[in-house]
Amino acid sequence: MNLFEIAKKFESKLKKIKVAAFDIDGVLTNGHVWWDGEDLGFNRLTHTSDGYALKLLMEAGIKTGVISGGNSVSVQKRFEENLKLDFAFLGNEDKREAYQKILDMGYRPDEILFMGDELFDIPLLKASGFAATVVDAPHEVKAFCDYVTEREGGKASVREVIDLVRYAQGFSPKILDFDGSEINLKDTWPKL
Numbered sequence: 001m002n003l004f005e006i007a008k009k010f011e012s013k014l015k016k017i018k019v020a021a022f023d024i025d026g027v028l029t030n031g032h033v034w035w036d037g038e039d040l041g042f043n044r045l046t047h048t049s050d051g052y053a054l055k056l057l058m059e060a061g062i063k064t065g066v067i068s069g070g071n072s073v074s075v076q077k078r079f080e081e082n083l084k085l086d087f088a089f090l091g092n093e094d095k096r097e098a099y100q101k102i103l104d105m106g107y108r109p110d111e112i113l114f115m116g117d118e119l120f121d122i123p124l125l126k127a128s129g130f131a132a133t134v135v136d137a138p139h140e141v142k143a144f145c146d147y148v149t150e151r152e153g154g155k156a157s158v159r160e161v162i163d164l165v166r167y168a169q170g171f172s173p174k175i176l177d178f179d180g181s182e183i184n185l186k187d188t189w190p191k192l
Helices: 003-009 024-028 048-059 073-082 096-104 119-127 157-169
Strands: 019-022 063-068 087-090 112-115 130-133
Touching: 003 157, 019 024, 019 096, 019 157, 024 063, 024 157, 048 063, 048 157, 063 073, 063 096, 073 087, 087 096, 096 112, 096 119, 112 119, 112 157, 119 130
Parallel strands: 019 063, 019 112, 063 087, 112 130
Antiparallel strands: none
C-alpha cells in the first residue's frame, strides 16, 4: 500500500474536502461492544492513531466529527470531551438528518468525506465527495466507496484515510526537534 500514490489518484476529490465525518462502530472501533452496567452502558475500544489523526484534521481547519447510530457514556467522553470534535451526531441509525445538518452549515456534498461500514451508511456514502469504508465492510457498502482501507475497523483504518487527505492537501503536523527547530515532515514524502 502506497498512500502517496493513492492520494495522488484521488487528489482532485480529496483537495476539496472541508468536512470529515466518521461512523464509530466498525470504523473507529472494531465493532465489539460490552456492557459496563447501568451507569456506563455499552463501551467500545478506539485506536489512539485514529484519535491523533482526527486532531490533525481539526488543526488543518477541516471540520471533523462523528455520525453514529450508537451512543454511550464512553462514546460521549471520547469524541465530545476528550477529542473535542467539531460535531457528534449520536444515537440515530438514520444518519440522513445529521448529514443534512452538515449541509445546512453551508458545505456542499463534494466538500464532505464520509467513512462508514454498514448498510444504513450507504445514503451518506453516495452523497459525499469522497466515500471510504473498511476492508471488513459488506460488499454492498464497498460498491459505493471511492476507497476501501487495508486496515480493519478499529485498527487505525481512519488514520489511513486521514493520511490520504493530508497527502493530497499537503499538510502535516508541526513537530519540533530538541533545538526548537521544526522538522519538515514533507521532506520525507516521495516526489510523485
